[in-house]
Every structure is written in structure tokens, then in C-alpha cells.
Amino acid sequence: MSTTDTTVKSSPANEHGYKSFELGGFKFHRDEFFVHVTWPTGTHLMSVDTFLRALQRDCAWNFFYGTVNFDHVIGTINHYGNVDLFAGKFNDAYRTAELDHLENFPSEQILGTFREMLADWTNAGYDPFASPAETAAPWGVKNGDNTAAITRQRVAATRMVGVKGDEKIRSDESGYPVNRMFADVPQDEPEVHIEPGFESEIAAFNLFAYLSRSDVTWNPSVVSVVKESLYCPTTEEYILPVVHGNDRVEWFIQLSDFISWDVQDRDSGSPRAKVIMKAGDVAAMPADIRHQGYSPKRSMLLVWENNSADLPALIASGKAPTYPINF
């Protein structure tokens, strides 16, 4: 039986107090303001704020569906068991200049390194999941840590939030106060009348109130499940910290307020459309695009996913369409 090498390769703290890390041919180094990434054919610099917010989501989502672009150069591709780490793969100029680079790692190996990097590079008071208006800054020399913020349990209902034995609803008492931008969202719960013997079957909850109490942004979490159909609502404020490249069609239902999406070709990054969504709007994100959202006020977005493990191969082989509907 083979075992995966999950050893994290890191070097002692540098002059700024931060460890440096290696993953195959990739090297990661942090100073007060920037993350420096090097690979055999190139180098890249990112703001530590942008990098940590992307890294947080890649870790929490276990690399999500498809491609997580940290920016226009660095990112990961999830193959569900193993993960590509790349530089310049989805950037025409890097590919043309042959400066792009890609290495594949078992999921546990890259996740182990990413988690340790996130823990070491996140200072006290900085929460990479929070709105920039609700967290301290990530800058400066090493200053403590924020383990509670970066190791939050991701909500993953098996049937629906509020069903007996499933994920619990949120309240002040459970540590989820209403967010400042959702202070006007009604907190009433539905009336639920259950006949004896059906306590595990009859359930309802206030999804909007539940979302108004979310303490994170741009973090889809599963609240209801119908076979492989997952409702993954999330609250959004400011800018989606990654550019998500789809490996399947996903759908957005704007539950409140407004988000503007920049949609680009997944592989080249060439702009394709702007999708401006208001409350009640429904739109598909095709399987061959990448997208990034902008939410001026904290908003509620229902992300609807088909979790089928077969979809990426079916779409890549042309057996399933890139677009959801032909009309």
C-alpha cells in the first residue's frame, strides 16, 4: 500500500517572523506586505491580503469545484483526490512565453502545506473570511495568530438545516449575531406543527435570517440536499477573493441586493460578459468560464451546485453540454 508524503517543507522564520514553504518546485515567502512565489521558470508577487483570502477559501473548500485562481497567475485545479498547483497556466502571455508551470500533488499534501502557511501567515485580529470592513489588517511583522478564524467548521447539512440531528439554525446564543448590514432582515421563524412520530421529517427554518447571521463572506455552505443537488447559499460583500473557473455548470439565485459578475473565458481570461444580478434574478455560469463577483452591500446569494463526481469528465469529453439549456 502506498502512502502519501504529507510532510510540510518549511524553513525557520525569516527577518519578518514568517516561515517560508516549498511544494515541489514552488517556493512561497512572505514579508510585511507581499507574498513572493517562485517556480522553475518564473516569479510572482501578490499582496498578502489577496493571497491569504484566496488561500483561506482554497483550504476551507478543499479546493472547491474546478479552478481556484488566486489572481491572473497563481491557482489550483481540483481533480478530487489530487490537485494541480499552477503558475501562468490560464494566462496567454505566460503560456506563449513558456513561463507557465504546473505540478500535481495528492490533495492531503498540498492541503497540509497550505493550512500551515495560512496558520503561520495570519496575524492576530486578521480574519481572511471576513469583509475587509470587519477585520484588522494582515500587514506587518509576525504578530500572533488567529486559529479560531481560519479553522471554522464549514456548514454541510445532510438533508436541511433545522432537521432533527442535522445542522443547527443560528442565534445570538450560538454566537452568530445579525450582521450590521442585515439589521433590517426579519428574524421570525416559520410556524412548525409536528404530529408525534414525524419529528425527523417535518422541519422548516428562516433561511434569510440564517444568512443574516453569517460571520463570513464568499463562503458557500450547504444548507439543503436533494440527492446531488446542493443549495450552497453565501453572503457576499466587497470582491470575491478568487476567480473561480468552472468545471461544471453552476447556478446563481440572487436572494437579496445586488452583485455584478465579471465573466471571462476560463482558459484565456478573455472577457465574455458582465452579469448584473438583482434580487430574484437567476443565472447560469457555464462550464467553460471563470467569474469574479462584486457586491457593494452585503448580499445574499444562493449558489446551486450539482455535486455529481461524473460531471467534469462528461463535460470535458463533450458528453455533457457546457451550457445548461438550449433554447
Next chain:
Amino acid sequence: MTEYKTVFGSLDSYEKGRIEIIDDDPKHYAFSNVFEVANKSKAYEKVAVALNQQYALEVIRAEGDSDWFVCDHDETILCMDGEVRVEFVKPDKALHSDGADGSHPIAGVPAGKPMGHVLLRRGHQALLPKHSAYRFSAKKTSVLLQQTLNGPLTKQRWASICLS
């Protein structure tokens, strides 16, 4: 301190967004609005606004009492506007072919054991548990969004609901 206003849509008040095309076909985004769809629907039609392989999201204009429905898998219902009561019965016997996708109508009131009921207002989501029968009642016109599978009642009218 700033007072923020959260904007939800309703049958009477919604503002549809838009697509600004740069190099694509707007049909690829199947862009619609649940309130606009409900405004154009008949009572209790189940109109697909999203489809992903066999899975569907359906908009329902709830008005008066619906028929009874049964389903072999869990579904959920989210109230987007108004107030809707959902009544549940555990049928004495299976009421349609096992394993069939989506919700199915049944004639009359199902014989079985009452399971309970829920009263949903805007933002409330309920489980429609598998192997149960349920029906909706709305005293005023309301809007529901159902998480289900593409079934015999699912209506697809993309050309009339989507931006193109």
C-alpha cells in the same frame, strides 16, 4: 451609524438585472427572474428557472389550494414572497412508481396519517420529505422556489422567460 436597507424582491416590486455581452451569447446564461416568472404563471404551475442535468429549480405561483403531490426523494421549498401553508400526510400506501424523479400529482386527498404542517413567510425554507404527500395553500398570491428533480410536472419555457 449608517442604516443599511436590504433589498428583497416581491411579486409587486422587483427590478430585473441584465447581461452586458462582450463576446458571448446571452442565452448561455439562461437569465430570468423568479418574480417575473411567477407573474406570468398560472397557479401552481412548476416552471423551471434552473436545470442541471436531472436536477431542477422550479418557480411556483401559489394561489389558493394546490393539488396534493408525492415524491420519492426529498425536496425543499423556499418562500420568496407571501405566506404559504404546507400540509403533510404519510400515505397508507405508495402512490406512484418507486424511484420516479420529481414531484407527482395525485387525485383527491391521500389516505394516510397526518404528519403536521408548516406556515412559511418570505425567506422560510421547508423540507418536503420523501415518501410523503403534501399540498400548498396561500390566501394571497405568493411565490415559491422548489428544489427538486426534473419531473412530469416541470414546465420548460426558456425562450419566454430568459434574456436573449
